[in-house]
Every structure is written in C-alpha cells, then in structure tokens.
Amino acid sequence: MALMHFHALTRASENYPIGLMEEFTSSTLGEIPTLADVAAAAGVSTATVSRCLNTPDRVTKKTLNIVMETVDRLGYSPNYSARALAAGRTNTIGAIIPTMENAIFARGIQAFQEELQENGCTLLVASSSYRQDLEEEQIKTLTVRGADALLLIGYQRDPKIYEYLEKRKIPAVLTWASDPAEKHLSVGFNNRRAMRSLAELVLKNGHTKIGCITADTIANDRARDRVHGIRDAMEAAGLDPSDLIVQETQYSINKGDVAFRSLMSREDRPTAVMCGNDVLAVGAVRAASALNMSIPDDVSITGFDDIELASVANVPLTTVHVPHRRMGQFAAQALMSAINGKTPQSVELPTTICRRNTLGPAPKASKRNRS
Amino acid sequence: MALMHFHALTRASENYPIGLMEEFTSSTLGEIPTLADVAAAAGVSTATVSRCLNTPDRVTKKTLNIVMETVDRLGYSPNYSARALAAGRTNTIGAIIPTMENAIFARGIQAFQEELQENGCTLLVASSSYRQDLEEEQIKTLTVRGADALLLIGYQRDPKIYEYLEKRKIPAVLTWASDPAEKHLSVGFNNRRAMRSLAELVLKNGHTKIGCITADTIANDRARDRVHGIRDAMEAAGLDPSDLIVQETQYSINKGDVAFRSLMSREDRPTAVMCGNDVLAVGAVRAASALNMSIPDDVSITGFDDIELASVANVPLTTVHVPHRRMGQFAAQALMSAINGKTPQSVELPTTICRRNTLGPAPKASKRNRS
DNA sequence: ATGAAAAATGTAAGCGCTTACATTTTTACT
DNA sequence: AGTAAAAATGTAAGCGCTTACATTTTTCAT
Structure with missing residues (x-):
C-alpha cells in the first residue's frame, strides 16, 4: 500500500466533434441536457440519437446532421455511467x-x-x-x-x-x-535473450569477473530472466555461471549507487557491472565517479531499457534498447x-544493443583506486 | 495532444472488507452476482443491502452481519457504473x-x-x-x-x-x-515570495550578476511569479530588476543544460543562476561540470521544488522546499x-529554503574556464 | 407499377443501483 | 401495559443510456 504511486490517465477528445469553447459557453439554461432532451429537440427517438452517436453509419445522413446539430446546440454530452451500465x-x-x-x-x-x-x-x-x-x-x-x-x-x-x-x-x-x-x-x-546478447558483448570485451546489480529475482520474473541471460552467456563462453556476483536491491538511483560500492569493496571486485536496468546503472555510474573510477577504463557498466535517463547520464550508458x-x-x-x-x-x-560509453575492454592491470 | 502522458491512478481497497483471495476463488457459479442476488440470498430487500454497503450505521448489527456474510459468500462487488448512475x-x-x-x-x-x-x-x-x-x-x-x-x-x-x-x-x-x-x-x-526569499539569500552571498532559467512566463503563472520574486529581491537590494538575465525554455534536464551554456557564453555571464525548478537546475549543474566549472566556486546554481532529483544530483542542490x-x-x-x-x-x-551545496559566495576574480 | 428485401426508425425493456416515501418494528416513557 | 417517537426495513420509481424487436420507409429487381 505504502509507496504506491497512483494514477489514472486520460486524454482529451470525443468520438464526435463538439466545438470545445462552444461547449463551455452554450446552453445557458438550467439543466444538463440528456439524450432524451436531444431526441425531443431533434424530433427523433432516443434510439436514433444513440445510433447517431455510436453507429453513425446506421443512420441517414440527413438525420445525422439534424441530430448532431442539436447535440451541438444543446451542448449535450453523454453520461458515461449510464452508457456503461446500459452497454455493459x-x-x-x-x-x-x-x-x-x-x-x-x-x-x-x-x-x-x-x-x-x-x-x-x-x-x-x-x-x-x-x-x-x-x-x-x-x-x-x-x-x-x-x-x-x-x-x-x-x-x-x-x-x-x-x-x-x-x-x-x-x-x-x-x-x-x-x-x-x-x-x-x-x-x-525476451528479457533473457536480450541480456544474454549484452553479456556476450561484455565478455567479448575481455571481462571475466562480472558483477550484476538486479532487482529481487524471486518476485520479479523479468529481473530473474535477465540474470539468467548473463549466466547463459557466461556458460556459453566457458565461464562458470556461478561466478557471477549478484547483488539484489531495489530499482532506484541510490540503491544502484550503494550496490555498486558494495561490489567494488570486494576482494574480487568485478571489472564489469551489469545492471538490471538503467536506473540502477545511473546510480552505479554516479558511485564510480564518486570513487574516482574512470568509466569504462577502470570499470564497465551496462544498463537495460534505454530510458531517457540513459543518454542523459554523466556518462551515456551502454544498454539494451527496448522498443x-x-x-x-x-x-x-x-x-x-x-x-x-x-x-x-x-x-x-x-531488442537491440545500444552502444554508448560505459562499456570498454577489461582493464589489464588491477589498478586500484581506493578513495 | 502530442506529448501528453496519460494516466489515471487508483489504489486498491474497498470500503467494506472482502477477503481478497476468497474473492478470486468463491462463487464458482456462472454469473456475476448483483445486489438483488445478495438481497434474495440474505432474505432482505435491495434497499437494505444497499444501506449495509453505504450507510452501515442505519442498519441493525444483526442484519449487517447476515448481509455482509452473504456478500462475502457470493463474492459480490458493486457495479460502479450503476452506482454512479443511481447516486449521481x-x-x-x-x-x-x-x-x-x-x-x-x-x-x-x-x-x-x-x-x-x-x-x-x-x-x-x-x-x-x-x-x-x-x-x-x-x-x-x-x-x-x-x-x-x-x-x-x-x-x-x-x-x-x-x-x-x-x-x-x-x-x-x-x-x-x-x-x-x-x-x-x-x-x-506563494511562488513569488518563496523565490524572493531564495534570491535574497543569493544576494546575501554577494552575487550581483544573476541569471535565471525559467519556463515560459506567459502561459505559466507559477514560473512568472518565481521570476517576479527574483526581481523583487533585486529591487529591495537596490539592484536594477531589469538586469536579471532571463532565459526561457521548457522544463527538462537537457533544456536546463543548454540554457545554462547559453548563459555562460555571454559577455556578462552571471555568477549565480537561479533555475525555475530542480529539473532545470540539474541540467545546469551537469552543464557546469561539463564546462569544468566548479560549483559553487565558479558559479552558484539554485533550484525550486526540492524533488528527489535535487538531493540525488551530482552536487546536491540548494533549492526551495515545497511541502x-x-x-x-x-x-x-x-x-x-x-x-x-x-x-x-x-x-x-x-515553503522553506533548503541549503545544500550549489550556492556559495560570489567569486572574486572573474576566473574564466572556456572549454 | 409491384412486392420482397434492405434500411431506417421507433418502442420499450431493462442495465444494477440509490433513495424518497411507506410500512413495520423497536425503544422509551408514563 | 400503552403509546408516541425513533429506528429499521421494504416498496418501487427512477438515474440516462443501449438494444432487441417491431414497425415504417426506401430500394430495387422484375
């Protein structure tokens, strides 16, 4: 319940044209007109008005004109609750x-x-x-x-x-x-295949110690599949998939930052960190900068999603583009x-791979930059 | 029409308690039960069921129990369209x-x-x-x-x-x-007063050449008021309000970046740039870093809103906190x-002022960092 | 022209619920 | 116990619309 954002969205526009400002002005009379009012004013039955609104092709051009003109004149707009109830x-x-x-x-x-x-x-x-x-x-x-x-x-x-x-x-x-x-x-x-492709690229860059920052892999099947993808690539490349260093956290810039630092403080710190999404990756990039690590010279980082943030980051992210x-x-x-x-x-x-600036060859020496 | 995000939000929960999983399982029969079904099953009138649901205090405890039990048993949930139509x-x-x-x-x-x-x-x-x-x-x-x-x-x-x-x-x-x-x-x-307070703080730091990156001030009254606020402070401090260098743009990180560069490329470049909101300010901070300008030593930047981005930025933003x-x-x-x-x-x-790291004293020398 | 089929329109029955009003039951005094 | 007032419940009339079905009008081949 707690953190939920909420929201219901809608965008303007009607099926049939109504002058907007007219709508705001016209019909200065008391009550809000109903379909029956329109029918009476147009001299037709309610059924016909309804058809004009919903299935205009089942109605004579002439009738349609009269009715629509009346609709406009009266400033009528349908009651959605009634419509929903009747139409199911x-x-x-x-x-x-x-x-x-x-x-x-x-x-x-x-x-x-x-x-x-x-x-x-x-x-x-x-x-x-x-x-x-x-x-x-x-x-x-x-x-x-x-x-x-x-x-x-x-x-x-x-x-x-x-x-x-x-x-x-x-x-x-x-x-x-x-x-x-x-x-x-x-x-x-295909989350798994997409991440696998990216992982293959990482591997091709000579990285063998790979870290991964991901969302919860129990409840989140997309996250799980992505991690699987990395393991698939490692296995195919002759590496032991269980060597993948996995850091689970939540999707937020800050969490990515923290997770990255945790990864970097390990004895066997990875030379490439593949993040479960761009948000995490941006956090990782920020952490790397804070640690005075150069990207991708000291460490490579990848994202997933290719949201706007990815290209707007300090260092533009190499990531998976999702359509x-x-x-x-x-x-x-x-x-x-x-x-x-x-x-x-x-x-x-x-999906496609979006090569930008956070992935490079694995560093030769283990140049350390403890800050 | 174009750029509109959409959305309508909603959060779960009902007024009256219904076991959720029960709801998913129970009532394996064919049709979706209606209020009338509940009434029949509970041996009361529809009016009573309606009252149990909407005004439980107008009903006997005993009746309420029976009805609610039936509601549960049948997996009944009200039809919102019908409710809306009837209740107006x-x-x-x-x-x-x-x-x-x-x-x-x-x-x-x-x-x-x-x-x-x-x-x-x-x-x-x-x-x-x-x-x-x-x-x-x-x-x-x-x-x-x-x-x-x-x-x-x-x-x-x-x-x-x-x-x-x-x-x-x-x-x-x-x-x-x-x-x-x-x-x-x-x-x-009060947008105007809030921004004025922040501007006073900027002025107190010795800045006299002030720039401002804002949204359109014609259509956006909040933006307009904020710019007014800066001018108010300048005037009160004995400066000429028309000396404020105003750069209008849209609210986005990139636009803030661009606007900041534009400001910095002027002959009379400001020593403090007050942004209409945090998004713009984050863009400005990024641009400043890219230009190798140090914040706040070379240039001060302020935001407005205090959204999460403000504290997560490269350099935590001095900004106006809005509740x-x-x-x-x-x-x-x-x-x-x-x-x-x-x-x-x-x-x-x-509103309150949130002092973080992007506002400092005006630089003495006009140390230039053309990149 | 003529009549059958097609198209347009009208009639009216709900959709599932709330609520004003009528009726019945309960409460609380005397 | 008796009664008036209060509380609980029931009855039924819609809310504004859609749509199946009935009716009327138009179309078109003969």
Whole structure:
C-alpha cells in the first residue's frame, strides 16, 4: 500500500466533434441536457440519437446532421455511467505496473494510452509497488470499477487470478516479457535473450569477473530472466555461471549507487557491472565517479531499457534498447481486438544493443583506486 | 495532444472488507452476482443491502452481519457504473497536471491520491503538456466522464472554464500557487515570495550578476511569479530588476543544460543562476561540470521544488522546499468537503529554503574556464 | 407499377443501483 | 401495559443510456 504511486490517465477528445469553447459557453439554461432532451429537440427517438452517436453509419445522413446539430446546440454530452451500465462496457482499460516512481514504464504506458485513445478508450493506471498482494488487490479494484481489459507486467502471479479474469471475461495482456512456452496473451520481449546478447558483448570485451546489480529475482520474473541471460552467456563462453556476483536491491538511483560500492569493496571486485536496468546503472555510474573510477577504463557498466535517463547520464550508458513504444502500442491493439471478440496473437519484439560509453575492454592491470 | 502522458491512478481497497483471495476463488457459479442476488440470498430487500454497503450505521448489527456474510459468500462487488448512475456521483476526482514527464508533480499528486483513497475516491490524472487548449479539452473530458471534482494547477485560465465548472457544480481546487487576491478555492504556496526569499539569500552571498532559467512566463503563472520574486529581491537590494538575465525554455534536464551554456557564453555571464525548478537546475549543474566549472566556486546554481532529483544530483542542490505532500493532502481534503456541500477555505502553505551545496559566495576574480 | 428485401426508425425493456416515501418494528416513557 | 417517537426495513420509481424487436420507409429487381 505504502509507496504506491497512483494514477489514472486520460486524454482529451470525443468520438464526435463538439466545438470545445462552444461547449463551455452554450446552453445557458438550467439543466444538463440528456439524450432524451436531444431526441425531443431533434424530433427523433432516443434510439436514433444513440445510433447517431455510436453507429453513425446506421443512420441517414440527413438525420445525422439534424441530430448532431442539436447535440451541438444543446451542448449535450453523454453520461458515461449510464452508457456503461446500459452497454455493459466502460471503455476503460486498466494497467497495473510495479512502479511509477521512475520512468521505467512511462514510455511504454504512454504509447499504450495513446493507442487506446485512438480507439476511444480511457486508461486507468494503478501501481503495485512490486508487491504481488497489492497487484491482486489492484486487479480486483480495477475489474470491479469496470475495466474492460487489463495490462499486466510479467507472467508471474497466482493462477487464480487468471481464472478470475477468465470467469469475468476480462481480457488481459502480459507485457515487458515474452515466453513462447506460456499460452497467455502477451506482447513483450525476451528479457533473457536480450541480456544474454549484452553479456556476450561484455565478455567479448575481455571481462571475466562480472558483477550484476538486479532487482529481487524471486518476485520479479523479468529481473530473474535477465540474470539468467548473463549466466547463459557466461556458460556459453566457458565461464562458470556461478561466478557471477549478484547483488539484489531495489530499482532506484541510490540503491544502484550503494550496490555498486558494495561490489567494488570486494576482494574480487568485478571489472564489469551489469545492471538490471538503467536506473540502477545511473546510480552505479554516479558511485564510480564518486570513487574516482574512470568509466569504462577502470570499470564497465551496462544498463537495460534505454530510458531517457540513459543518454542523459554523466556518462551515456551502454544498454539494451527496448522498443517500449511499440510494445505499448501493440499491447493496446491486442486488447482492443480481444475486447471485440477476436483472438489476438502474442507478439515478441526484438531488442537491440545500444552502444554508448560505459562499456570498454577489461582493464589489464588491477589498478586500484581506493578513495 | 502530442506529448501528453496519460494516466489515471487508483489504489486498491474497498470500503467494506472482502477477503481478497476468497474473492478470486468463491462463487464458482456462472454469473456475476448483483445486489438483488445478495438481497434474495440474505432474505432482505435491495434497499437494505444497499444501506449495509453505504450507510452501515442505519442498519441493525444483526442484519449487517447476515448481509455482509452473504456478500462475502457470493463474492459480490458493486457495479460502479450503476452506482454512479443511481447516486449521481462517481467518487472519481480528476486532476489535470501540465506534465508527467518528470517528477515535479509526482509527490504532490501521490499524496492527493492517497488522501482521496482514504475517502473512497479514485483519482483520474490527465496531462495538458503545459497547453491551455489541451487543459480545456481535458477538463471537458474529465467532467463528461463524471468527475465529481477537479484539481487544477495554477490560476491562469479562461474565465469561461470557471463558469462551466460552476454551472455543472463541479468543485475545483487550484494548487501549486496561492494568491490571496483570488477568490477561487486554492491550496498552494506563494511562488513569488518563496523565490524572493531564495534570491535574497543569493544576494546575501554577494552575487550581483544573476541569471535565471525559467519556463515560459506567459502561459505559466507559477514560473512568472518565481521570476517576479527574483526581481523583487533585486529591487529591495537596490539592484536594477531589469538586469536579471532571463532565459526561457521548457522544463527538462537537457533544456536546463543548454540554457545554462547559453548563459555562460555571454559577455556578462552571471555568477549565480537561479533555475525555475530542480529539473532545470540539474541540467545546469551537469552543464557546469561539463564546462569544468566548479560549483559553487565558479558559479552558484539554485533550484525550486526540492524533488528527489535535487538531493540525488551530482552536487546536491540548494533549492526551495515545497511541502508537496501536505499540499496534495490538503487539496484532497478541501475537495472532499466541497463535494459534501461545505465551503472549504483556501490555504497557503509555507515553503522553506533548503541549503545544500550549489550556492556559495560570489567569486572574486572573474576566473574564466572556456572549454 | 409491384412486392420482397434492405434500411431506417421507433418502442420499450431493462442495465444494477440509490433513495424518497411507506410500512413495520423497536425503544422509551408514563 | 400503552403509546408516541425513533429506528429499521421494504416498496418501487427512477438515474440516462443501449438494444432487441417491431414497425415504417426506401430500394430495387422484375
């Protein structure tokens, strides 16, 4: 409950055009007009007005004009609660993300929202603070509030939840991960493979002592997969995967800083530190600077996500680029088609490696810079 | 439309206790139960069930127990659309903030949301990208969607909007600013006075050539007030307020960086740069480092807001601390009481100066570091 | 022209809930 | 015990909209 950011987002615009300022001015009369008022004023039935608003192609051009003109004149706008009650759908989609404290999910969710907007839907965002129990609570809240569909992060959750959603016929798309073995609808990327690629690059630079700063690998399947990816690469390169030095913490700049220092204070300090995401990596970079270590001469650092922070950091981050925007967009499309009774396919998006300035060859001498 | 982040937030929890996992499991039967189902199962009328849920004190303890037990057993949860339609209120509050791209509003809005939550309300957040036209559109969308009340940032907007809200009887609280001269309900702080205090401190450090990086002062009244505050201090100190070098830009780290460089490339480069907010200041600090200027020896920099970024920056920022959390909380309380028919009073919160490491005495010699 | 099919429109039954008002039960005095 | 007032409960009328179905109008091939 505690740290949760909250939020529900929405963006402006209506399905049918209404002059905005007119809307603010017109209809100086007392009450807020209803659909019935419009019908009366236009001399048609409520059914026709409703059709003009929702399925304009099922109505004569002439009727449409009259009705829309009346709508404008009266400054009518539909009551969403009534519409939702009668139609049995709210045109609201819920998204539950682990955190809003940093920008990890911002870009993807924004794209998701934009695409939803295109389809006349509103997004409601809730945050789970990386806690499964809170996520469950949020799922309940959102569905009870009438969400027509849900966006969730990752695969890992109580199977009961999937049953619950299925029973309520609420489609859900799982994002930020992709596992062909899982049958549930998902739009994401392969965390393990992505991190493996980056790790291979690190290895190719001659690093053999590798450290890793990651989020909790028990509850967070994306984090776990990324660590797996590093181990995969090590194994493939003939190294012992269990030599990977893993430091678990939470996603924040400060935590990354602390974890990095802890890694550097070890006897067998790694020459490359692969971070579970960019936020952690930025913290690591800051710590390195504070320790007077030069990047990448003394130590290499990598990130994951390629959020804005990555390029804006002291030293631009070498990281994995995730196509967040496309992911959000595709997720929205998948959900929309699911709502409309179709059966969308899962999609796995490719990631790329973004070479910037924090990865270099492993240092030759073990030049120490105890500060 | 373009850059808008989206978002609507919500946090879990119901007014009445329902075992969560039970909820996910129970009621394996076909349909989703309605209030009428509960009434039938409990052997009471729908009115009584409704009262158990909404006004438990108007019901016998015994009845309450029976009903709640039935609610639990059936896994009933109310249909919000129906409730909203029947009750004429949605328990949804809208907030329209200029941006979600950075953390400027995050803390305050989060506190706002938390307080709302306490009162059983859900928050819907929309963003206006600092554009008045988009803000108007959002206000319309949110009210049409049924928001019971609105949180808005600053005072400056078309008076028609206030009329529109008044007509619809939708209370609105203006935040992030405070002007006793304005009669509209507000919960905020005095931007002008706050910045003036900080400027006085800068002046006291011997700076006479002062630069300022700010957001657009035409559309953004908070930004304008802050610049005014600097001028006030200069004037009071016997300096010519028009000597203030003002650089207008948008709020982003990069923009702050660029603006700072521009300021430093002038003949009459300022010895102190006061930034309109912390984001800009962090950019300025980064630019200064890049230019090999030492802070605060070569140049002083100040921020505004005291967001997390401020203390996490390369050099911890001297800035104005704004009690964001209390502001959000008070704003929520004000709105809740307005919804309940009361007439809450505006409140102005005090700000404090947060002395950290970016403000120092004006340099003696004009030591130049052209890079 | 004529009639069957297609298109447009109208009628009216809810969607699931709240709440004013009516009725019944309980409480608290005398 | 008896009664008026208070408390609890029930009855039923909507809230504003969508939509199945019925009806009317238009279209179009013959």
